[in-house]
Amino acid sequence: MSKRLGATVGLLVLVFAHEAPRAVGEEPRPIGTAERRAEKAMDVLQQRLQARLLAALEEKGPAGAVKVCREEAPDLARAVAGEAGIQLGRTSHKLRNPANAPRDWVVPYLERAAGQPASAVSKVVVDLGDRVGVLRPIATAGTCLVCHGAPESFDPGLRATLAELYPGDRATGFREGEFRGFFWAEIPKSE
Numbered sequence: 001m002s003k004r005l006g007a008t009v010g011l012l013v014l015v016f017a018h019e020a021p022r023a024v025g026e027e028p029r030p031i032g033t034a035e036r037r038a039e040k041a042m043d044v045l046q047q048r049l050q051a052r053l054l055a056a057l058e059e060k061g062p063a064g065a066v067k068v069c070r071e072e073a074p075d076l077a078r079a080v081a082g083e084a085g086i087q088l089g090r091t092s093h094k095l096r097n098p099a100n101a102p103r104d105w106v107v108p109y110l111e112r113a114a115g116q117p118a119s120a121v122s123k124v125v126v127d128l129g130d131r132v133g134v135l136r137p138i139a140t141a142g143t144c145l146v147c148h149g150a151p152e153s154f155d156p157g158l159r160a161t162l163a164e165l166y167p168g169d170r171a172t173g174f175r176e177g178e179f180r181g182f183f184w185a186e187i188p189k190s191e
């Protein structure tokens with residue numbers, strides 16, 4: 001078996017809860033429901049981030065858009081998480097903002113996905129006891145390289161802004177199609 005296939009199989013691990021006995025007519029819970037809530041919230045967050053990023057790049061250029069990302073990305077994630085009643089964010093093996101550091105349960109999945117093509121990384125659904133954890137891989141698209149590609153390709157204004165705002169920046173050197181990180185969510189099993 002190839003290394004990549006091995007990693008993919010590893011990431012496919014689905015851990016199912018032993019559900020409590022259900023009364024007739026009750027929803028099948030809790031993993032499927034939690035997963036759907038996470039998927040919906042991730043769709044919304046992804047769309048809002050994308051729309052905001054593209055508008056900021058057009059209006060302000062890369063250096064200005066970095067400031068928009070810094071000021072708005074965490075608030076967007078908090079807002080969508082609040083609307084959905086879950087915890088939600090973005091994380092990576094190569095972080096720009098240390099505030100996006102992974103939860104403990106996410107770390108082994110990041111280690112396995114690091115450096116892989118995003119297409120080789122599977123979604124993860126994992127039982128965390130009173131919560132369900134969901135991970136969705138994020139691919140590096142062409143537009144992402146403006147701020148996450150080779151630093152030599154960055155314009156000087158962008159380089160200066162990144163150095164000032166993110167002195168420990170590790171989120172560069174990505175290639176198009178490469179795994180960039182995960183959307184992560186934790187969904188409570190009981191309402």
Ligand code: HEC
Nearest residue numbers: 065066069070090091092095096097100144146147171181
């Ligand atoms: C205008 C520059 C810019 C572009 C273009 C850009 N990003 Fe980022 N990215 C940032 C900044 C700035 C942060 C840190 C945000 C913060 O402080 O929370 C960030 C953070 C992230 C994070 C959170 C993990 C971390 O490293 O802190 C992910 C994941 C991410 N970007 C993915 C992407 C993807 C995927 C694309 C393309 C669709 C993209 N980015 C395009 C500037 C950019």
